[in-house]
Amino acid sequence: xxxxxxxxxxxxxxNLYGDYGNIQALVRRLEWRGxxxxxxxxxxxxxxxxxxxxxxxxxxxxxxEQDILHKxxxxxxxxxxxxxxxxxTVFLCICGGYQLMGHYYKLSxxxxxxxxxxxxxxxxxxxxxxxxxxxxxxxxxxxxxxSLVVGFENHSGKTYLGDGxxxxxxxxxxxxxxxxxxYEGARYKNVFCSYSHGSLLPKNPGLTDELITIALxxxxxxxxxxxxxxxxxxxxxxxSMIKRLLKV
Amino acid sequence: xxxLINTIRFYSAxxxxxLAIYLLRITGSGGTSFPGKxxxxxxxxxxxxxxxxxxxxxxxxxxxxxxxxxxxxxILKENHIKYIANKSGANLISGLVTTLISDVKFNGTPTSHTxxxxxxEAAFRxxxxxxxxxxxxxxxxxxxxxxxxxxxYSTVEAVKEGILNNPDTTLILNGDDSLCASLGRxxxxxxxxxxxxxxxxxxxxxxxxxxxxASYCIYCKTxxxxxxxxxxxxxxxxxxxxxxxxxxxxxxVVRIPAMTSExxxxxxxxxxxxxxxxxNLPGMYNIYNALAAVTxxxxxxxxxxxxxxxxxxxxxxxxxxxxxxxxxKNIQVILIKNPTGLSQVLKYLATVEKPSVICxxxxxxxxxxxxxxxxxxxxxxxxxxxxNRVSKIYVSGIRAEDMAVRLKYAGIFTDHIIIEKNNPxxxxxxxxxxxxxxxxxxxxxxxxxxxxxxxxxxRFKLKNFWQ
Numbered sequence: 001x002x003x004x005x006x007x008x009x010x011x012x013x014x015n016l017y018g019d020y021g022n023i024q025a026l027v028r029r030l031e032w033r034g035x036x037x038x039x040x041x042x043x044x045x046x047x048x049x050x051x052x053x054x055x056x057x058x059x060x061x062x063x064x065e066q067d068i069l070h071k072x073x074x075x076x077x078x079x080x081x082x083x084x085x086x087x088x089t090v091f092l093c094i095c096g097g098y099q100l101m102g103h104y105y106k107l108s109x110x111x112x113x114x115x116x117x118x119x120x121x122x123x124x125x126x127x128x129x130x131x132x133x134x135x136x137x138x139x140x141x142x143x144x145x146x147s148l149v150v151g152f153e154n155h156s157g158k159t160y161l162g163d164g165x166x167x168x169x170x171x172x173x174x175x176x177x178x179x180x181x182x183y184e185g186a187r188y189k190n191v192f193c194s195y196s197h198g199s200l201l202p203k204n205p206g207l208t209d210e211l212i213t214i215a216l217x218x219x220x221x222x223x224x225x226x227x228x229x230x231x232x233x234x235x236x237x238x239x240s241m242i243k244r245l246l247k248v
Numbered sequence: 249x250x251x252l253i254n255t256i257r258f259y260s261a262x263x264x265x266x267l268a269i270y271l272l273r274i275t276g277s278g279g280t281s282f283p284g285k286x287x288x289x290x291x292x293x294x295x296x297x298x299x300x301x302x303x304x305x306x307x308x309x310x311x312x313x314x315x316x317x318x319x320x321x322x323i324l325k326e327n328h329i330k331y332i333a334n335k336s337g338a339n340l341i342s343g344l345v346t347t348l349i350s351d352v353k354f355n356g357t358p359t360s361h362t363x364x365x366x367x368x369e370a371a372f373r374x375x376x377x378x379x380x381x382x383x384x385x386x387x388x389x390x391x392x393x394x395x396x397x398x399x400x401y402s403t404v405e406a407v408k409e410g411i412l413n414n415p416d417t418t419l420i421l422n423g424d425d426s427l428c429a430s431l432g433r434x435x436x437x438x439x440x441x442x443x444x445x446x447x448x449x450x451x452x453x454x455x456x457x458x459x460x461x462a463s464y465c466i467y468c469k470t471x472x473x474x475x476x477x478x479x480x481x482x483x484x485x486x487x488x489x490x491x492x493x494x495x496x497x498x499x500x501v502v503r504i505p506a507m508t509s510e511x512x513x514x515x516x517x518x519x520x521x522x523x524x525x526x527x528n529l530p531g532m533y534n535i536y537n538a539l540a541a542v543t544x545x546x547x548x549x550x551x552x553x554x555x556x557x558x559x560x561x562x563x564x565x566x567x568x569x570x571x572x573x574x575x576x577k578n579i580q581v582i583l584i585k586n587p588t589g590l591s592q593v594l595k596y597l598a599t600v601e602k603p604s605v606i607c608x609x610x611x612x613x614x615x616x617x618x619x620x621x622x623x624x625x626x627x628x629x630x631x632x633x634x635x636n637r638v639s640k641i642y643v644s645g646i647r648a649e650d651m652a653v654r655l656k657y658a659g660i661f662t663d664h665i666i667i668e669k670n671n672p673x674x675x676x677x678x679x680x681x682x683x684x685x686x687x688x689x690x691x692x693x694x695x696x697x698x699x700x701x702x703x704x705x706x707r708f709k710l711k712n713f714w715q
Contacts, residue, residue, distance in 0.1 A: 012463050016391075018624025024657050044471075062399040068469045132618065152619045199621050199650065202657045233656055236667070237649035 002223065003036035004215055007053035009077075010061070011041045013069050014097060017154065017197040019059030022092060025201035025208050026055060033227055035216075044072045050083035054215040055090045058097030060197055066096055073100065074114065082118045090215040091191040094200065098186065098193035099123045099157055119188045120162035129156045134174030134196055135245055136184040143231060144206035148172065150241045151196025151204070159195075161186055168194055173245045190214055203238050205231045254293070261291035262356065265349040280338035284345030295341060298348040299379030301356075302332075302363040305544070308372045308407065309387030309428065311589050312537040313339065314565035315529065316387055317366040319541035322562035324362065326554035333364040335566070340371045344379075369403055376410030383547065384411070385420040385540050389427040390480060390588040391461045391625070393617030400461055404430070411435060420543050422536065423495045424482040430466050432495065442543040443497035449504055449532070450476040450483065461588070467492050479532050479595075480588045499543040501535060509599040511560075514538065518546045525556035529569050531596040533589075567697040572708055576684040581700065584608075584691045585616070587625035597689060598630035600637070605678045605688045607642040609671075609696035610651045616693040620647050628658035635660055640681050642666050642674050645696045671703050 008023055023039060030037040042048050061069075085091060085101075093101050102121040105113040115123075134153045141147055149169060158178035161167060167177070168185025176184035176195065185194035192211065194200060201208040209226050216223040242248065265287035272279045287294050307317045317333060324331045332351035334343055344365055351359050367375050369389070386407065391400050404427050411419065415436040422428040423441030432439035444450070462481040464471055470489035477483035486493035499518045506513040512527045514535055527538045538559055545555040564570055567583040584590040597606065612618050631638070641664050643651040652665045668674040678688045692700050 015625075017619065018621035021621070021624030021654075021657065024624070028657050028659065062401065064399065064401045064469075065464070068464050152621055154619060197621055199624055199653070202624070202653050203650065233649065233652045233665070233667075237647075237653045240649050 001034075001036060002216060002220060003038075004030055004054045004212070004219070005052060006037065006039045007048070007056045008039055008041050009048070009056060009058045009097070010043050010069050010073075011059075012043055013065040014059040014061040016060045016062060016065075017095070017152075018199060019057075019094060019197060021199050022059070022094065022201040023057055025205075026057075026212065029205065029208050029212060029229065032229055044069060045076070048077045048080045048084075050080040050087065050089075053084070053089060054219055055092065055211060056081075056084060058091070058093045058100065060095030060097055066100075070113070073116065078116050081116060085118045085189060085191055088190050088218055090211050090218070091193075092201075092211060093191065093193045095153075095155055095195055095197050098195065099159065101186075101191065101193060102159065105157060119186060119191065119193070120165045121159055121186055121193075122162070123157040123159045125157050127156070129154060130158075130175035130179055130195075132174055133241065133245055134176065134184065135172045135242060136169035136174070136176060136196075137172055138169040138207065141204075141206035141210060143209060143228070144204065144238070146242070148238070148242055149196070149200070149204045149207055150238050150245075151194070151200045153195040154197065155195050159186075164188065168192060190218070203234055203241075205229070205234045254291075257291040258294060258297055259354075259356065261287040261294050262349060262352060263354065264290060265294075265346065266354065269346065269350050280334070280346050281340065281342040282346075283349060284338075284342035284347075287345050287349055288342065293378075295345050295348075295375070295378040298345065298352060299363075301352070301358045301361075302348070303361055304379055304381040305362065305364045305383045305385070306367050306372075306375075306381040307365070307385045307387070307540075308367045308369045309385075309422070310369060310390040310392050310403075310586065311592075312387040312533060312540070313366045315534060315537040315568050316385060316540045317364055318565045318568070319538060319558060319562045320385070320544055321364055322558035323541060323545050323550060323555055324364065326558045327550050329362055330360040331362040331364050332358075332360045334366055339366045339368045341374055344375060369407055373406040373410040373413075376413040380414050381417050383418045383420060383544060384414070385544055386422060386428050386431060387537065387540055388422050388425045388482065389461070390586055391622075392586045393619070393622075400427070401466075404466075407431060411437065418547060420540060420547060422482070422540065423497045424478060424484070424536075426462050426466060426472065426481065426485045426492070426494075429495055430492075433492075440499070440543055440547055441495045441497045442499045442539045443494065444478050444482075444501045444535070444539070446476045446484065447501070447504055449507065450478050465490060465492055478536075479592060482536070499539065499546050501539055504535070507599075509596070509601065516542050518542070518552075520546065521552070523552040523556055525559040527559050528562065529564055530599065531569075531592060533592045534569075567692070567701060572704060574679070574708065577679060577682045578687040579679075579690060579704065580687055581690045581692065581697065581704070583694065583697050585694060587622050590623075590626045590691070591630075593691060594626070594628060594630040598634050600634075600687070600689075602686050603637050603639050603683070604686055605640045605642070605681050606631075606638055607644060607674060607678060607688065607690045608648075608651045609645040609690065609692035609700060610643070610647040611645045611693045611696040611699075612647050613695040615695050620650055623651065623654045626654075628655070628660060632658065632660045638664075640664060640666060640678065642668050642678060644669055644671060644674050645693065671700060675703065675707070 167183035
């Protein structure tokens with residue numbers, strides 16, 4: 001029987017905007033297919049073992065909380081996290097978690113906050129927040145034939161991608177990474193980053209299954225593909241927003 | 249000359265505001281912010297001028313403002329104090345102005361001398377520059393609509409700034425909330441804390457990871473230790489590093505002799521003795537609202553008899569567990585607006601023993617919060633436990649489908665979810681499902697509440713919400 005281990009990094013600190021929904025979507029969609037799943041919270045003071053998890057989730061936090069975990073992240077988690085990324089572990093990093101994977105976060109007063117440097121991107125803080133619904137196009141999502149992913153973004157940092165990192169998708173509605181280049185999120189090895197928080201995975205089952213499929217393929221050589229589920233309600237939720245935002 | 253112009257401005261603003269209130273009422277729309285906005289545009293200083301004419305009691309915080317205000321209102325009534333209050337949740341600056349304008353006569357003299365004002369926690373800082381309350385009651389701080397308010401700690405900071413503008417105001421603070429209690433530290437104001445003792449109903453600190461809003465010390469960022477939790481991050485907190493801890497409450501709940509789905513019986517301990525009262529609304533969070541109001545009554549030296557009577561007779565606010573009896577069937581409308589609030593409502597629903605029908609109405613207009621991700625911060629476990637007693641579950645509102653997805657991923661009602669965005673159709677269908685003595689619980693977000701309230705009013709001839 002297949003089994004997937006999920007690491008929820010700093011769940012008591014990085015849990016803004018319904019981040020927990022992403023964990024729940026992964027867990028349910030694994031359970032509904034009879035695949036064993038266990039979730040491991042890893043927080044301040046806990047060791048992060050680079051080989052112990054199949055999927056790692058990092059959510060977003062308020063400045064206050066991100067400040068609390070910063071020291072622990074760099075001292076205790078940085079090395080093994082980078083190792084896990086390089087090993088091909090599946091990551092989903094949202095908002096603050098996305099920013100933390102890059103080189104630095106530069107505040108509007110010029111101060112640079114050191115980040116993990118696991119990926120080649122960086123973030124510049126701005127006064128004006130980019131807030132609102134977002135629709136972006138991610139190629140190759142099996143259950144979402146229109147390739148459209150729907151979410152909600154709320155960030156003051158503008159993120160820029162360097163060499164070796166590709167965008168997760170192309171913005172169709174909303175701001176995305178920086179509101180300038182038309183891209184949203186980032187991909188590097190098996191790391192998926194996005195500014196779309198909260199209900200990203202529940203409402204976009206194609207993306208959820210993509211993460212699960214990669215994780216299973218990496219772990220089990222005999223694994224071929226996931227059995228399809230009834231995603232009627234998810235499709236209704238996604239499509240009603242696409243219709244409303246894109247007026248199609 | 250300047251003085252004369254200001255005087256002319258004030259009276260013109262007053263006249264226009266009163267006219268607007270009158271016109272809106274006869275047309276039946278009952279707008280509560282437009283008259284205030286109009287008056288402010290004519291006389292920007294009007295809130296200060298009006299506010300100086302009243303003894304002001306203010307209530308702010310994330311959850312429970314309206315219910316706490318309604319109880320305080322009843323306490324004022326019991327003590328024969330003439331007051332004006334912003335009843336319909338018109339709690340932004342414009343709403344406060346509208347409320348005061350409606351009470352002041354054309355010559356500028358107030359009809360009542362006491363104003364009970366519920367103020368949006370984000371609008372409090374701005375309001376505090378113009379009006380100076382005698383008493384400020386703060387209920388709690390939870391994460392709310394982050395797209396509108398920004399981060400929780402900035403909201404706390406903003407309320408703190410508002411307090412610094414008013415060093416003479418008596419503060420009545422929830423001592424069980426580490427964020428709220430921090431408002432009482434290092435200020436010149438007289439401060440009174442309220443709280444709940446460790447009760448059989450409180451939860452032990454099991455060290456489990458919870459989606460808590462304030463797990464780490466507001467002063468030194470060390471993880472709090474808890475002797476007990478009442479709900480969410482409320483409880484007996486203590487920081488092992490800097491020593492910040494729950495302040496000793498002056499007024500506290502010592503016992504809960506009865507907790508049913510209709511009411512709660514509570515024993516309060518105050519410096520002037522203990523007394524038991526029946527709170528005519530259920531739910532742990534309403535005990536806190538009652539506690540805040542009791543502390544207010546204590547601060548003003550009111551009798552326990554009057555306070556107890558007020559607790560058992562007050563009318564719940566617009567959409568705050570508002571009950572509508574339709575002969576043998578009932579409708580109860582409960583506003584939901586943030587994770588802690590909805591989690592508490594679900595806990596209450598779990599105490600309802602009879603079968604029921606539930607309808608979630610989720611909108612994403614600006615006043616609801618345009619981001620509905622908060623639904624994923626809600627613990628739906630209590631609802632899971634009563635699945636067999638809920639005969640149908642409807643989802644309605646602009647984001648009905650998203651609510652359906654949320655329920656599906658909570659692992660409940662997957663086969664019973666009915667998406668019905670047409671409210672009259674939902675109401676008909678839901679009511680026909682109910683048997684005698686059963687209740688339809690409608691759980692709307694703010695603008696969905698306005699919609700459903702309008703429909704219910706038309707159907708069942710309810711009072712206008714501004715009455």
